[in-house]
Amino acid sequence: MIQIVLIDDHELVRTGFRMILQQQPDMAVCGEAASAEEGMRLIRCLKPEIALVDVHMPGMSGIELTERVNRAELATRIVVVTVVDDGRFPKRLLDAGAFGYLTKGCNAEELVTAVRQVATGRRYLAPAVAQQLALATLDGSSSPFDALSSRELEVAMMLVRGKPLTMIGEQLNLSPKTVSTYKQRLMEKLHVEHVLGLAHLMTAHGLIDAPNHQVGS
Template sequence: MIKVVLVDDHELVRTGFRMILQRQADMEVVGEAGSAEEGLRLIRQKQPDVALVDVHMPGMSGIELTERAQRAKASTRIVIVTVVDDARFPKRLLDAGALGYLTKGCSADELLSAVRQVASGRRYLAPSVAQQLALATLDGEGSPFDALSSRELEVAMMLVRGKPLTLIGEQLNLSPKTVSTYKQRLMEKLHVDHVIGLAHLMTVHGLIDQHGLGEH
C-alpha cells in the first residue's frame, strides 16, 4: 500500500487529488495539510511513502519543505506540483531534491503513474517539464531562475507574497540583514527593480499562479 500525504493551500486541489488516489486499491491518503509547516509535521508523524507538495504556499514554500525533509533524512519521496505551462521550467527546482514534478493540469492517469513511479524510487518528470528542460539544454536558454541559489529562490517566493523582511527572516532562521542581502542579490541576478517585476517574472515561469498573488 502506497501511503500518500497531500500538501497544498487550496482545498479544492487536495480534494481532487484525494478522490483520484483513494479509488486505487494500492493507495491510501493518510493526511492533508494546507501549509508546508503543517506538511512537514505530517511527514514526520505519518512517514508516508509519497508527499504531493504544491511549490508555492503561504509561509514556507514547497522547495523549503523538500530541502528540510531531505536534511531530516525523511524516507518520504516528494513530488512537487507546479503551475508551469509553457514557460521555462527552473532547473533550480530539480536541485531541491524532489523525485517527481507534476503540473496542476495533469491527468488522473499521469498523477497515478507519477505516484507509483516515485514510490518505487524512480524519478518522474511531467512531459511538459521534461520537454522544456530538453529544449533549454538544446538552445542553451534556461529559466532566469536557474541563476538563483535555492535560498534566494525561497526569499523571492516570500517577497512576492508581500512578506516583510523580518518575517521572512524568522521563517527561514536568517537575520533581516541577511534576507535584505539575498533580496538585493536575486533582484540583480533577475534584472528586476521591484517586487512587482519579480512577481510578473515568477508568474511567467510557472512558479506562482496568477490568482495566488493577492490571496493571503
C-alpha cells in the same frame, strides 16, 4: 503500502486525488493539508513515502516546501502536480529535490503510475513535461532564477509576499542583516531594483500567480 500526503489549497483537487489513490490496493492517503506550512508539519509527523504537492499556494509555495524537505534530508519524496509545464519550471523543482512532476491535466492512470515509480526511488516526469524540459535544454533557454541559490530563492518568494526582513529572518532562523544581504545579492543577480520588479519577473517565469501575491517594498 505506500503512504501518501496530499498538499493542495483546493479541497476539490485533494478529494479527486484521494478517491483515485484509495482505490489502489497498495496505497493509502494518511493526511491532507491546505497549505505548505501544514503540509510540512504532516510530513515531519507522519513521515509518508510520497507527498503530492501543488506549486502555487497561499503562504509558503510548493517550491519552498520541496527545498525544505530536501534540506532537512527527510525521506518523503515530493511529486509536484501543477498547471505549469514550461520546461524551465520543472527543472527548478527537480533541482530543488522533487522526484516527480505531473500536470493537473494528467489522467488517473498516470497519477498512479507516477506514485508507484517514485515510491521505488525513480523519478517520474509527465511526457509533455519531459519534452518541454528537453527542448528548453536543447535551445539553451533558461530562467534567470537558475542563478539563485536555494536560500536566495526562498527569500525572494517571501519578499514578494510582502514579508518584512525581520519576519523572514524569524522564519528562516537568520538575522535581519543576513536576510538583507540575501536580498541585495538576489536583486543584483536578477538585475531588478525593487520588489515590484522582482514580482513581475517571478510572475513572468511562472514562480508565482499574479493575483495571489502581496508585494512589499
